[in-house]
Amino acid sequence: MNLKSRIRFGLNKRLCWLGVLLVSSVTPVHAATQEIRALFQPDPAQPNKNVFINKTPNSGYCANYPDQCVENGMFSIQLPIRFDSIRPLNPSDVVAIQVPGNWRQLIVSNPETQETETMEVRISGVGSEFHLSHPATQLTGQSDLLKAHQQLWINRSWVYAPLPCLYSGVGAYGPSSYRFFWKTPMAAYCTKSAAYYIPSMYFDTLDIAYELRTPNPLGMSTGIYTGSITYSVINRGDFDFGPMMQASDGSITLDFVLDVQHTLKVDIPPGGNHVLLEPQGGWQGWLESGRRPTRLYRDQTFNISASSKFTMKLECEHDLGFGDGCAIMNRETGYAGAVDVSVSLPHGLTDSAGRPVRKMPLGRTATAPFQPGIYVDRKPGTLHFEVAEQYTNWLIDNAGDKPYKGNITVIWDSEVH
Structure with missing residues (x-):
């Protein structure tokens, strides 16, 4: 992905x-x-x-x-x-x-x-x-x-x-x-x-x-x-x-x-734009004992500098036709599963109610504005990607030895009106 x-x-x-x-x-x-x-x-x-x-x-x-x-x-x-x-x-x-x-x-x-x-x-x-x-x-x-x-x-x-x-x-x-x-x-x-x-x-x-x-x-x-x-x-x-x-x-x-003149800048580490979803501890448990994973996930860090209000949302290459999220797909079979995306932001950035931002769900609809209480300069945040157990089972059962892929675009938008 x-x-x-x-x-x-x-x-x-x-x-x-x-x-x-x-x-x-x-x-x-x-x-x-x-x-x-x-x-x-x-x-x-x-x-x-x-x-x-x-x-x-x-x-x-x-x-x-x-x-x-x-x-x-x-x-x-x-x-x-x-x-x-x-x-x-x-x-x-x-x-x-x-x-x-x-x-x-x-x-x-x-x-x-x-x-x-x-x-x-x-x-x-x-x-x-x-x-x-x-x-x-x-x-x-x-x-x-x-x-x-x-x-x-x-x-x-x-x-x-x-x-x-x-x-x-x-x-x-x-x-x-x-x-x-x-x-x-x-x-x-x-x-x-x-x-x-x-x-x-x-x-x-x-x-x-x-x-x-x-x-x-x-x-x-x-x-x-x-x-x-x-x-x-x-x-x-x-x-x-x-x-x-x-x-x-x-x-x-x-x-x-x-x-x-505000600053809003996001830096993703080299290679961070390629996210590999795996079970906790890798696939060894499945390969060696057939133990099904309960979820697939990856946490991707980024550094953010922000002095202004901003929103976040997703743009999806694939979706399931319902809900507000994105999906990954087997391009040959057409089977797909939902990927839940959430964000955690560093200290100094809060949600619109002034609360810390911890694993706030993201979707194709823009969030309410995040608000800086101070100027945040190159502080680490995290994007959380996860396939829940229901879709993990579905993807494993229908994999056919083919990968599931999809592009998810994360947008940090300072044009808040």
Whole structure:
């Protein structure tokens, strides 16, 4: 009997995306768009690490201060959104910054399989560089530039984050500019109050850091999952720099692309595709004493690497015309007998109910999906082939000194919908 294995894989299709709109205006009628991409590929060196890896190039804060972001598990992007003051700032006027620092859900979907998953995102930091109409020394009358920036605001310079925002250690200044970045543990206003008259000022870009909670990729099919979330950029909206500031864009849309690239590979040892069914201990008992065997069988091992759901089924050269299994046949006489095929899978792979897979019957109808709990890398499984006693007697009685043969194709299929 010949054993063949065939593995089917889904194809990954890449999506194209449009770049961020770069035009700014003091009227918030445009929308800024940014793609955020994350990838899952199983890692044989870390089979328990089943997470997406962010693949969006850092810009802004995390590009300049990568160690800070690695330490805090953050990623950042810089958006071309400008905030302009709508009138001069008088002493005690405030710039109040709020971002969506709480977790928000969105749905990502795979257009090929129609599968959907829920993920979460939150904005974990905000920053920019503001530009003053005049040097800070001129506005405050303080000749020392650092002290001028510190005295320009009632609650010190912008390196010091007002609560509930948190300090990030970032502060870089010029005569009339100041770069800052604050961590945002929640969605709440963080306020700076002017201590002097400022004729005008603007924030030239918007830096945001973000955190993601992605779905378990082991429960997702291979392919591209996409989804979007849109934030308002208006006074008392999701992103807000306070009533004194007018944004150049009215909204921010984050387009998420989760790329799932699973592994499903089965290796059968050399010669393992030729399965010889025999009694336990061989045919000696039959040849020497006429003792009938109670069954014919063979266990064939294979190595499997799997990070995705998959099903198994059989394709048969011969069958008995009833039931779901395959058969072996004497090609001259036409006599045939059923061959029961079952599978045992290694630790880490379970049935659809989460139970270990031990001698699960296979047939021409696909099984319910097997599910990896971890990435299984080249772990041994077993195909069990057996002719039961009823058919063993039938085959022996009708052998006529001719062999029984049949091709059984075992299919491991990752196209699970």
